[in-house]
Amino acid sequence: MTQPPAGRYGRSVSDDARKDRQLRVAGAVLGVGFIALLCWFGFSYVSEASTVSGELIKSRPVSDTEVEAHLEVRKESDVTGVCSLRALDYDRAEVGRADFTFEAGETRVDRVVTLETTRRAHAAQLVGCHPSEG
Template identity: 50%
Template sequence: MSAVQQQLPEGRYGSSRSADARADRKLKITGIVLGTLFAAMMVWFGWYYVVGGSKFSGELIAFDTNKNNVQVHMEIRKDSDATGYCTIRSQSEDGAEVGRADFRFDQKQDRIDKVVTLRTTDRATSAELIGCHAD
C-alpha cells in the first residue's frame, strides 16, 4: 500500500492563505494611510479657501460704455491696512481687447465702493474684472 499525501505540493496551486492575508493587510494599511492623507489635504485646502485666502478681493458691479472709455463701478473688500490693485479689461463687439488697466486701491478702509474710468482704443461692449492682487 502506498501512503496517502494529505497536503498539496508546495507552490504548485498558488500561494498559501497566510500570504494572502498578509497582502490584504498591507493593502488595507496602505489604503487607510492614503485616505487619511487625502482627507488632511482636503481639510487644508478648505481651510485656506475659507480663512487663509486672499485678503484683497474685488467685484465688478456695473459698467457703462462710451466711444473712448468705460466707466466701471467696483466694490473692493480688503483688510484696512492692505494695499493692492485690480486689473480690468474691455472688449469690442468682435471680441478684440480694446482696453486693459490696473487700478490701485491704497485707502485705509476695508470696503471701497468706487467708479473708475478705463480708456479704450475703440468702442467697448464689455468690461471684465481679471483679478485683484494684494501688494
C-alpha cells in the first residue's frame, strides 16, 4: 500500500499520537502540582491549629503614661500564649511596648490590659502572638 503525500490530507496518525502523549504528560504534571498545593494548604491549616492568634478589639489612652487595650486571644487550652503590643503617639512613633502572657487552661481569652508608655499615646497596636517558649 502506498502512503499519501505528506501533509496533503491533514496530520498523520503518528502526529496525533504524539500530541495526545504531550497532553497526557501536561495533564499529569498539572494534576500532581494541584495535589501538592492541596497538601501544602492542608498541612498549613493543621499546623496553624497549635498557634496562638490574637485580635485587638479596641484601645484608648487612659493617662499620659498608660493605654488600655482590649485583646481577644485564641489558642489551644494546653498552650500558654504571649501577645506583644506597642503604643504609638500621634506621629506613629513607638512610645511603649510590652508582652502579655495568657496562661494555659482556656481556648479563648477576652481581657483588657494596660500598657505603660513614655509619653502620651494615641493608640495601641498588636504586634503579634505566639506560644510561650518555656
